[in-house]
Amino acid sequence: MSARDQLLVVIDPVARRTDGESVRIAKDVLGAGAAVRICLPEGPEDFAKALARRGTRRPVVIGDDRALLRAVAALHRERELHSCAVSVVPVGAVQVLSRSLGVPIGAVAAARAVLEGAERRLDLLVDDSDGVVLGTLRIPPVAASASESASGGASGSTSGSTAVDGHPWLRTCQSFVRTLARPSRVASAPGPAPARLRVEADGVLVVDLDQPVEGVSVRPGSDGFAEVEVRPTSVGAAAQALRVRARTITVSGADFRYRADAVVGGPVRTRTWAVRASAWGLMLPR
Incomplete structure (x- = not known):
């Protein structure tokens, strides 16, 4: 049996707790097509x-975007990314990264891609603390969504619902009032304040501290360059986004945080990200 037919299937604990049925289906499909060794880690x-x-087994991760990131980061730290192709069967609520990379959604389709797909070499970003970015880097991090804010407001009123047990009509009225009030709270929530950052692309200044920016995004491309977008804060007419391509991006300024895929990092005063061309392989449908 070839190394391609031998799999190490690492099942993320969050996937096991949240969607055991999809985990079981993925295990069955993989086990029917290859020699599988199952690993059930309890932590990072x-x-x-x-x-x-x-x-010599090929690593297969069953889990969400965070599990995929954890696997790639671990292989990067061991300097083993070049020697194996990573596979992922997305299971869990956070699958934005997997979808953007072309991984099929659904346990059966994703497991078949593991068995029958082909390796595609992809670029990634590596920062000066040895962290990796597979999809998109955002500065500052995306603020909590309105839906998260709304759910937070609802959970805070649970004790009120308990106090009126036995009076369904009163619970209904309270629920209706909360529904009317919730959108106004979300709408009035302030957005992230403009940031003052110095952004350099391959040593060339893109924006300096005297120009407030709404955000910076960096995404590895497919040719050894990253796509960099800087969005200056608009004054009057909408400001045009600045877009450049670079191999190295340095951001500095007052303490800032950033979102690297599904993980928030910082605060830091300066950070440099460099593109590593074709640094890792992902199994995708042919």
């Missing part, structure tokens, strides 16, 4: 150890 350390001890 177990996760990394399992990948480090995989031998």
